[in-house]
Every structure is written in C-alpha cells, then in structure tokens.
Amino acid sequence: MFEEFPNNPNVAGENDPVPPAFLLRQVLFNISRGADVAEEPLQYLSRLNQFTTGLTFPLYGGSNQYNWTDTGNSYPWLRNIIQLEKNASDALGNDRNGYLTISKFLRAYTFVWLTQRVGDIPMKEAGLGLEILNPSFDSQEEIYKAVFDLLDEANNELTAIIADATSAPIEGDIFYNGDMRKWRKAVNSYKLRLLISLSKRADDTPSLAIKQKFNEILNNPSRFPVYENLDDNMNFVYIPVFNRYPTQFMLLYPNETTVSETVLELMTRNEDPRTFIAATPTPFAMHVEGRTIGDFAAYKGADNSKAQNDLFSESQGNEGKYSYINYIRYLQGPDVIPEPYIMIGYSEMCFNIAEAINRGWVSGDAENWYQKGVVASLDFYGLSQGATITVGDVNGAPYGDVTVDVNSFLSNVKYKGNNAEGLNQILEQKYVSFWQNSGWEPFYQFRRTGIPQFREGEGTNAERRIPRRWQYPVREVDNNRENATQAIQRQFGGNDNVFADMWLLK
Template sequence: MKPFIYKSFVLVAVLLTLTACEKPFDELETDPNRATSATAALVFRGVLNDVYGVTGSPWSAEQRWNQFYASNYNYYATNEYSWTTTGLNFFTLKNVLKMEEEAKKQTGTDANVYAALGKFFRAYFFENMTKRVGDIPMTEALKGLESTKPKYDSQKAVYVQVLKWLDDANADLAALIAKNDRALAGDIYLGNDLKKWQKVVNTFKLRVLVSLSKKEGDTDLNIKTRFAEVLANPTKFPVMESMSDNLQYIHNTFNKYPRNPSNFGFNATRENMAKTYVDLLVEREDPRVFVVAEPAEAKLKAGLKATDYGAYVGASSGEDLADMSTKALAGEYSFQSRKRYYSNDVGESVFIIGYPELMFTIAEGINRGWAPGSAEDFYRKGITASMNFYGITDAAALDKYLTGPKVKYAGNTAAGLEQILTQKYIAFFQNSGLEAWYNNRRTGIPTFLTGVGTGNSGRIPKRWLYPNTERVNNSDNYKAAVQSQFSGSDTVNETMWLIK
C-alpha cells in the first residue's frame, strides 16, 4: 500500500503544478503584498515634499551661495561655487501625472482639485529646471516610451507655457472654490484650503513675471500687461494678503530644523556670517542683525557692546578659507545666533513662497512702470513683514528704520529700485532657497563678493550643467540645445536667454 500512496501523492503534485503553470505570467509575477496604486492624496503629499526639496533648506549650500553665511572649516564645506551638473525634476513630474490619474479614477472627471494643482506643480517644477540650465525638454517630455529622446523647447517657450499653466490653475481653482469643493486631502502646508492655494498660484505668477524683467518688451510674454492685470483685479487674481498665507515648511521634532541642539558641536562655530549680508544690515542700523547674529568676540574685547552695530562683522565669501578660519577662531567674525538657531528642534518656519517677497515684487513692478500704485507702500509693507517675522514690532523703532537715510524710499528711480532689491535680499535670509541668488543674477544687487574662496576664477556662475543622463541618453538633442544657446559650450559661465 505504501508505494501506491506515494505514487498518488506525486501525481496530485504534478497536476497542481501544471494547473499553476496555466496562469498568465503577469499574474504570477504580481506581488499580492505590494500596492499597485495609491490615492491622489498620498501622491500629492509626496509632491509637496519635493516642492520644499527643490527650494533648498536653511543653512544649506544654497544659502552660502546667497552669501548669507560662510563656512570656515574645510572638512565640512567650502564657499566655492564649484558647480557641475544639476538634477532635473522629471521624476517628480511623473508623480504629478500619477496624482492626476488617480484623482480622475476617484472623481471620474478632469475638473478636480488635484488636476488644478497639477498645473501649478508643472509650472513650479518646469520653471525651476529652466532657470537652472536654460532650454529643456517640455513638449515631448513625460511621454514614456512614446518619446524616449525628447527634443528641447526654448527657454522662452517654457516660460510662455509656465504662465499659461498658472492662469489655467487659477481659473480651475476659482471654479472649484465657487462649487465649495472640499476634496483636497493630504496638504502639509495650507490645510487643504483652496483659497490659500489660489493666492499661492498668483503670487508665484508675479515672481515669474518679475524674473522676466529683462524681457519686458517681448510681445509674446506680455509681462507688463499681465503684471498690471493681477494688481488691478484681486477678485480674479487673489494674492497673499499677510504672513498667514505663506507657503512655508515647518520643521518638527522628527524632521528637525537644520540647526538644532543635536548638531551644535558640529557647526555652531564652523560657520560664520557673510560680509555681503551683514554689512547691509550694519550700514542701515538694521535691528535684524541683533536677532540673527552674535557680536564678534574681538569687538567686545575692544570695548564695543552687543547693542553696537559696529560689533557685527561678516567675512567675505571670497576670502581664503584658511585665513577665514584663523580669524574666526580669533573672534574677528560674527557667528550665527546660537540662542536663536540652536535652542530647539523646530526652529523657524521656512518660506517657499512668502508674503514679504510678494510685497517687494509688487514694489519693483510699480517702480519699473508696469502698473500704477505706490511702490513705497509695498516696499514699507515688505520691510515691516520681515521685521515682524524676527519679532521686531515696536512701531517707533520701525518708523525710525523706515525713515533712515539708506532706507527711506528714493522714489521710482534707479536708486529706489536698488533699495527695493536690497531689502528683498535681506528678507530672503535663510528662506526661499536660491531666490536671493536668482535676483542677484538678474539685477546685480547686491554686489556679491568673490576671490580665491569662491573659486571659478573670481566669477559668480550663471547656470548649472545639464545632467549626464541627457548627454548619454538624449545626446543629439542635448548637443543641439547647447549649440543653439551657447555655441556648443555647456559651462557654468554661459549666459542663458532669461538674463540676456
């Protein structure tokens, strides 16, 4: 009996194996424990994290390139603009497509909140890419196997499309708000508030328009008319009205602010304040310097007080790093305020798109003659909002500062424009990523300091190189784009269309 039982068992096993083999291969390779789809809200949250990721965190390399602070310790970082290739955001944009796809599955329509915000994200990420390198693939991008070697669109064409996406996003959000649509979920920034998102869209649009100031005569972009239209019709184009509308990132005890008690010993004295930034504050007797920086020890030993503006000294970003280190150790330079930046894990909120920037952007547009209004009013609002962020709220102190010889608005003149741009730079301290650098690239204000410490033969770069993946996987189109823009030279010192 035993041999018979064994043979029967083998026969059953073989039959089961053959039955299993009849299943389709794609069914066999599917992992039943792995998710094959995600809700639109879940994908949305990942995209939101990437929005902050491309901005750049406070006390990062971006903030050294903005010349807000400097490294004096070679082991951790230098102050060189040693730029090479940059990453692009096509992976995140694929997630934007996935978010829209899942939202359509859930709602059965393209007219949904995630599709509306998807247009804003397209504008945000494509604009981020093009201002870093120049021409980029856009029209033929994100099509998968249909277009594995996408042609490059001109930078101008990208900006034309970015502005269209922003207008479409604004219109779509307005329609959803009118219907009281409450479908948005997973929002880590604005509490799923579509009205606040609409303000972000239009505030970002003004940032884009002012970044195109060198192209104000281009009839395809129509910058002046678009700018004036936003200011003239706040019902159709609402913008941020206060600091409560900021698109900002707030750290917590799990995702700590970059400067916190746990890394105090690593960088509190291995970084000092930069001269470009500190000198602007000291020259204007700006009380923000008392909040963000510490007085130089050598100045205190010489008899100055912590309340003396002359006690605050920044190092030139162009200084030889060994010399800077020696002077920092000797107490000749101001460090970042250890009380403010190392007292807890949460730190301060980090603007991605903020209200103070908007005020200076509007002031700049009016100063340039793009729209009617009082540039001085917006200029003063921008300064006041930034001061308030640092806890400086005394009305008398603010008025004294606003009427000071270097701060009192000089009118809609070149001098007035320089004042606006200078205060905008000051307000960008440790927030908004590289916007301070982009504004400097566009306007030359303030003057960035260079030398052996900044490298690149004493030059501030103008762009990044295209990623190596483009050189390898999309070689012909990459070469054509570099040739048409830069006569075949893909270097950091080439001048892109945006700033010509």
C-alpha cells in the first residue's frame, strides 16, 4: 500500500505545466534582488557603495567592512530561465514568443552578474544538467562575446514581435507590464552599460569590437532604440503593504545610519540639491555653529574607512559631526515610498554615452548627454527649480523648508570639455545619480575607474583596502573542482585572491 503516493490535486507536481507568466515573474523578482547581499536601497549594499555608513554592528546600523570571501551564485536563476523557456515553448511555440526573447536578455544578465564578480565562469556548458555535470569555464572575453550575441538576437526578435500584431502578449512582467517596445530599449541600453564597463579592453580586444558596437547602437536608432526618458527605466516599484520599501527596521533606529562622506562631499561641493533629499544637517552645525538648513556646509558625511567605534562616538549628541539619512524622505515608514529602485536607467545611459564620446569612441556632443544625465537624475528625485523640501533632524522633526536652486547647481557642474577633467565630472555625476539604486554599478565604476575615490583604511578590513573581486562559490569549487582549479590557475596563478584583477579590469 506504500509503493505509490497519491497525487495532491491542490499542489503542482514536478511534471505539471507551470504557466510561463509565473516563472517570468519569479525570475524578474530574483534578478531585482541579486544573488548575494540584497540589492535594495539603504541595506548593506548601500554601505559597500559608500552611500551610507553604519554606526553600530551587529545592530541595525550594520557593518561597513569589505570582508567578503566567496560570492553568491546566479546559476539558480538559470535553472528557472531554462524552465521558463521549456514551458513557454510548450504553451506558445517558438515563433515570435516574447517569453523566449526576454529569456535571452535574462540569460545575458545572469552570466554577466556572476562573471563581473569572479572572472571566468561556465557559460556554454552551464545548465545542461546530467548531460554535462562538470562544465568547462569560458573566458570573460568569450562570455561577453556570447552575451552580445544574445542581446542582438533579443533586439532582432523584439523587432519582429512588435511588428506582428498577432504576437501573443506576455504576462508576469513586473518591470514593463508586457511593453515590448520598452524591453527593446532596455536590451540596447543594457548593452551600452556592458560596453562601457569594458573600457579597459576597448583597444586590445578586436573580437568584441567594443567601440564599433557602441557606434552601431548610437548611429542606428531605428535598429537599436535606446532609452529616451525616465519613463523607459527598468524600475522595481515598491507597493505599500504588499511590497514595502525596505526600511521597516531602520526607522526604529534612525540614529545608527549616517550618509557617507564619499557621496555627500560630491554633493555639497557643487551645492547639489540632492543633498537635501539624502541627508540631515549635522547636530554640530545646527546646535553649536548655528548654521541654516540651506547652508551646504551644515552637511558632512562619515568616512566609511574609519573604525566604527570612532564613527559612533563622533556622531553622538548635539556635537555630532555627521549627517544622518533623511528621515522625512526615507524612514517615515515602510509604506512611505520615496522612489522606485532603478535596475537600468536613462540617467546612467546618458552618462555612459557622454563617457564614450569623451573617450573618443564615438562622435557627438558629450556635454549634451552629460547635462541630460544630470537633469534626469534631478527629475527622478523630484527636484526642480524653486521646489521646496522640508529638512528635519535625525528623528524627522522638521527644521523648516529649503528652496531648490537647480540653475546654480547646473552652473557649478558645467562640463569642462572632452578631457580628463570632463571625464572626471561625468563619472562623479553618474555616481551621484546612482544614489540608492542600480545595484553594484557604483562599486563597479569605482573598481574600473577609481572615481570617485572610495575611502579605505582601518574600518575596511584587515588589509585596509577594498577587494577587487569575490572568490568562486564554494559549491562550484567543490562540485567542479578540476575545471575550477584550472580557471583559478589560468587567471590568478592558483590563488583565488579577492585582491586580484580579473581580465576586464586589466
């Protein structure tokens, strides 16, 4: 009687068809959260991007240390993508199937997410299950070549799907609600991100044709449409009650999170109105110096590289030296949503194009794209000339209102030309535009360019410096040891060292 178990009619079985919309929704949610520390605003990643600093650990302020070892793993995403492809093909066939097309973008995103963290990874033989239990490792050069092919295929297929009114709509799309025109722009804008991330290999890797591909996109807008405004952003949208803004614990302990000096110094130096949405004036400035809330000198960030005990002691009472996170905007409650979380955004794309022009990859008006990026970021945070912002203390008690002066700020950051100084401006303003969004992109930009200079020192880790990569996932090394060992030897001389540079950074 125990040889067979009856099927539960209320639960999907292993071989029962799951609608592709369910799988798509899950994969999109997974990539929005990342496969390691949560890719969300005001969490640990915010401190690693040097947007905020924690004053206490292990309480809710959190650690500021870069003391990681092995990375999280995005291959579980791939398993769901493969299942999505199977179920979508079974349900709708292979011709002009939007789920299959979006899965190509998702495959590209999955492999890039991991290779950016460790170096060479299995790609071509990954996800084949029992067919290949020990997949070989592809080089980063091979990975990016394959990724660009996937993105081009997705762009071409989206063109056909959009043109065919009989194409079946997709459901479960938490980013674009099935709008394939926006997906097409996202695919090409993401490709621009990847191309600029390879700037160190632009002159010595003809197989990738990095500059040529960038030119191809910019010079063929009908074939490669890209983002046109903020409405095209790939955003994760928070919803009151059901999908809350992730500060429900921080709001109980607002005096344990300050704004980082790395980002706040860039804001205050240029009299950037984003200062007022990010930070509070320091207690010392208000209670000892008697400064006004509109005085940019009243705002000072904390150094992420300092010992946490020192940061805590220097932040206490009316003589506290540091600006806290803006309680009124971010900490009033989990159902007060300040802004969505950008996955891939228009402002970033503008800066990427400006950087490419500045570097001489493409012709065009770098200043125009730079200005578009700055203005788009201001618009995203609701900042316009003459707008008013209520400024409060660490607990949200209002001090009063400040009037936003966008015009003066834009004058202060006027582009200085296609030279090193201009490039520095582009990278600094792109970093500020990443405030509480875009995953690891702020860190990856610092790692690639050194701009802005992240703080490193006693509070960073025992080495007093920021790692350049992660070690390979333990399960990958344990279960695919021969291939993993060869990859580590080939790239890093046999030492899976977090301070070593991978191919894309050399």
